[in-house]
Amino acid sequence: MLIRDIDRKLDMRLILKVKQTTELFGAIADMKVRLPVFIYMQNFQTWMATYFPKDVRDQKTHVILGRFKAVERSDSYVVNTRINNVREMEVITKLSTLPSFMIDGSDMSEGYVNVYGRFHSSQLENVSELLSEHTSDPDSARIEFLGPTPGIMRIMDMINSSYPLSLVSFVLPVDGELNPISKLFGRDIIAAAKSGMRKGGGFTVVLYSNGEIQDKIPGLTPIAAKDGVYELYVELPFLSMIREEANKAHIMRFRFFIKPFRNALEVHVLLPSSSVLEYYSIILDVARKSGHKVSIKYVMPYSQDIWNYV
Numbered sequence: 001m002l003i004r005d006i007d008r009k010l011d012m013r014l015i016l017k018v019k020q021t022t023e024l025f026g027a028i029a030d031m032k033v034r035l036p037v038f039i040y041m042q043n044f045q046t047w048m049a050t051y052f053p054k055d056v057r058d059q060k061t062h063v064i065l066g067r068f069k070a071v072e073r074s075d076s077y078v079v080n081t082r083i084n085n086v087r088e089m090e091v092i093t094k095l096s097t098l099p100s101f102m103i104d105g106s107d108m109s110e111g112y113v114n115v116y117g118r119f120h121s122s123q124l125e126n127v128s129e130l131l132s133e134h135t136s137d138p139d140s141a142r143i144e145f146l147g148p149t150p151g152i153m154r155i156m157d158m159i160n161s162s163y164p165l166s167l168v169s170f171v172l173p174v175d176g177e178l179n180p181i182s183k184l185f186g187r188d189i190i191a192a193a194k195s196g197m198r199k200g201g202g203f204t205v206v207l208y209s210n211g212e213i214q215d216k217i218p219g220l221t222p223i224a225a226k227d228g229v230y231e232l233y234v235e236l237p238f239l240s241m242i243r244e245e246a247n248k249a250h251i252m253r254f255r256f257f258i259k260p261f262r263n264a265l266e267v268h269v270l271l272p273s274s275s276v277l278e279y280y281s282i283i284l285d286v287a288r289k290s291g292h293k294v295s296i297k298y299v300m301p302y303s304q305d306i307w308n309y310v
Contacts, residue, residue, distance in 0.1 A: 091134035165302035
């Protein structure tokens with residue numbers, strides 16, 4: 001099974017605008033550009049990395065970068081801030097815990113965090129209930145779009161048109177820590193990791209199968225069994241270590257796929273091209289320090305061709 005085979009298995013899309021009143025948002029509220037952001041959990045707190053283009057010329061932005069102690073990267077400056085307006089952001093946290101709900105990316109503009117998500121239509125009632133609860137005040141949160149998804153591939157095309165993406169793939173041999181996902185070996189499946197906003201150390205994955213899974217696998221929850229869509233929580237310490245180091249380095253990841261590959265797991269990550277060197281260096285460094293065997297398989301710029309082999 002290839003990723004293109006699951007392109008629209010999550011058949012609904014949501015774009016949600018959430019108001020923030022932090023000091024950083026106030027400082028850039030009148031900027032007309034959209035700035036990419038990466039929302040994640042660290043030490044049981046919600047944090048947000050905001051990426052400013054490095055070719056910025058105006059004096060005000062330079063003052064903001066200095067004021068908020070921006071970290072310089074190869075093609076951007078990153079401002080890392082704790083989200084203290086938790087009540088308004090709560091809707092994003094709640095949505096991300098719903099079965100099948102995936103956050104594809106987020107950015108900020110004119111005082112709002114814009115969150116782009118996908119989910120299976122079987123969860124529409126639950127999504128609508130949360131939206132009704134949190135969007136009654138349009139000054140706090142509002143729905144920009146709710147309807148059929150254009151699919152993973154089209155969404156990645158749109159993101160790539162805003163800032164170049166690349167693919168990093170690596171192979172992780174199986175060992176005892178991969179239970180229960182190792183019970184799915186021999187099946188034609190793909191697992192997609194959900195947002196890193198969860199507070200635990202493992203991964204909740206949306207699991208796609210080319211047919212209904214009849215075996216009883218601990219923790220496997222059907223979302224739409226007839227469509228081959230499930231959810232599963234797994235503890236993968238090696239991947240968790242990579243996630244932690246990538247968060248520390250403010251590296252945004254857009255998609256994180258896991259596939260059985262012979263007697264190993266094959267991991268495919270789509271991320272900004274500017275972070276590729278640092279990201280695969282983290283993979284190799286974590287492998288060396290932890291004693292894991294890992295092989296880098298692909299490092300390449302994003303194009304439609306990647307869907308032919310991942």
